[in-house]
Amino acid sequence: MKADIRVALVGNPNTGKSTLFNILTGLNQKIGNFPGVTVDKKTGFCQLPDGRTAEIIDLPGTYSIYPKSKDESVVFSVLADKAKGLTPDLIVVILDASNLKRNLLLYTQIADLKIPIVVALNMIDVSEKAGIDIDINLFAKKLGVQVVPISARKIKGIDQLKNAIAHTNKIALQQDTIDVEVIAPQIIAQIKDDLKIDNSYLALQLAHQHETLSYLSTEQSDRIEKLEHEFSFHSQKSQAAETIARYNFINDLLYDTVKKPETAHDETVSNKIDKILTHKMFGFVIFFAILMFIFQAIFSWSAYPMSLIEDLFIWLQKVISNILPAGPLVSLIVDGVLAGLSGVMVFIPQIAILFALISILEDTGYMSRVTFMMDKVMRKVGLNGKSVVPLIGGFACAVPSIMSTRNIENWKDRMITIMVTPLVACSARLPIYTLMIALVVPNRNVWWIFNLQGLALTAMYLLSIVSAVTVAFVMKFILKARERGYFIMELPVYRMPRWKNVGFTMYDRSKTFVLQAGKVIIAVSVILWVLKSYGPGDTFAKIDQKYHQPQYVKTMTLDSLTKVIASEKLESSYAGVFGHVIEPVIKPLGFDWKIGIALISSFAAREVFVGTMATIYSVEGDADKMQSVQEKMHEATNPNTGQPVFTLAVAFSLMMFYAFAMQCASTVAVVYRETKNWRWPAVQFAYMTALAYTASFIVYHWLK
């Protein structure tokens, strides 16, 4: 779609910006990346009353254009960088009418960049209810912009807002808010001159932010750096002076235009909720109850849709193998691509449920209370209150959780969170744990109510949290802090969740997950398919020949013959050769070459393990025939000793390996994407593998 006008939405967090974006664009939106950074860029289209089409860009919520986190840094670079063609023709600044003072700081900064502005005064219903009386006409006149009162939640004032967008002048008409030049007259004048800029505030911002702005050339940045020294420009002092001047302007403006009652209603309700939810004791009890509920929901609600998806893929695989002639192509599609895809798709329900629940917790304002309650504990182990969210998310999947670390402002806290999140027992480990526990742990109750198998599983989950926290604690001493950590965070008023937003988040995240993880998993599963389906030289042909001899054809049923051939082919395939090659390395952990193949093939994704085990123990089908895999594995004996392969020691050693090892290509990819440096995923992979090996070794020799 071609747009006639580009509109950017800018506002503080928790002002209803995303709600407004969803109303304006409907489902007509897409998520991309801002050039050069991995921050999600949401764009969509909106029909204006005059027939023109507006492209709407949703910029990350921020309190100021001085960025504090990765997400926030996008706002200024989009507004300032004329070359990339992202600069909006018009900015809609969303202000929370019930909290105007702090919201107006960002407005005054944006206004001084002299891009045409429309103000959307959101939550006007909430502020009216609280008795706040805003003289909107006077307010608009003083700012020199159109001000449209809206309620995004109640979908009120949207048409008026669209009208205002359509009727905005191409030239910025807003009043100056503060005298920018007074702050740093010489450097502003010099930067304007050198970089041919006519806006003083833009020049001042370049002085502040030139080091992090990728669109400036090295010469330009060096030049600004030199000017800073020449005029002894002090970024923080200058920002402090500017902020004070801006709040003076805001106080004057609000004094003239807004009448407030002594106490606001809304806050007392929120206060009452807070008294319970952040109570000394109940606070934690409620938090853990909610956590338990989330686990329950992730596992129990997703069971049915997950098996539906599995069935769908099995059906698809059957259909394709039926209509297409058998051959390597069909085998590639069915056993390579489709098998790999189903491995990813099967997790969509869990991801969707997790994100729905997390977005409800965020939307209501509860998540910031969790952050508030947990900060002290988390800080002790080198994390941050905000690390709680990704760590909880890690129980479902590390990939979206690592993406959600972006709102952790402190670099060191964020890195440690990213490094330890994959240790949390994600849903892909669950099939392995269930299989292993079912093999070796008796299914009986202890102390009446506790099922032994359930206890073993709980122990694995607890272990994952303990290990994540321990590793974080160690990293706290290894990593050097780049900047001081701080924790200044808004505690938004409690609100009902916006169900539409919850739906959008579910859809968005699942889509991102499928696209991001899907690509990697398909690629790796194709490679694995090749390794499993081909062997060196003519070994496969020889196996076929061998089993075509009469002593086999006559004595065995066709079914069991195919199975024997398949398993012998696997042993001599490239994957089997690799399995034998790594056998000496994994022998100390109690693993044989077959487990070795499963380890290699599940490098891309842990959930592949069960499927590979199924193939290796020549069982037809895959994970859906868990019982038979289990039986086969139970019967499997070591040909040299005659002892069962899967003893208690081996099974627990395997579980330890999967608990610690970074066997997830998607996580490796997302860590690279988020850190922009191969060293992070490399270090992570190395430390996790080392931990996995050590833990397996100890457990195997202890239980043997």
Next chain:
Amino acid sequence: MTLSQLEVGEIGIVKEFTDLEMSVKLMEMGCLPGEEIRISRIAPLGDPIAIHVSGYQLSLRKFEASTIVLQ
């Protein structure tokens, strides 16, 4: 007297800051000299604290609160 010394429910007025870097971040969030601050609550483990300032609720660590000098 600094903000970190106030008890829950007590009110103070910001006079100045002892830390420039922190002051910039606090001022952006509406903690400015002359502004009235009320302690709303303290986290269950004693840190951080939640304050009421500029018409909304803000949470910050005790250490950060100790850089805010009150009148």
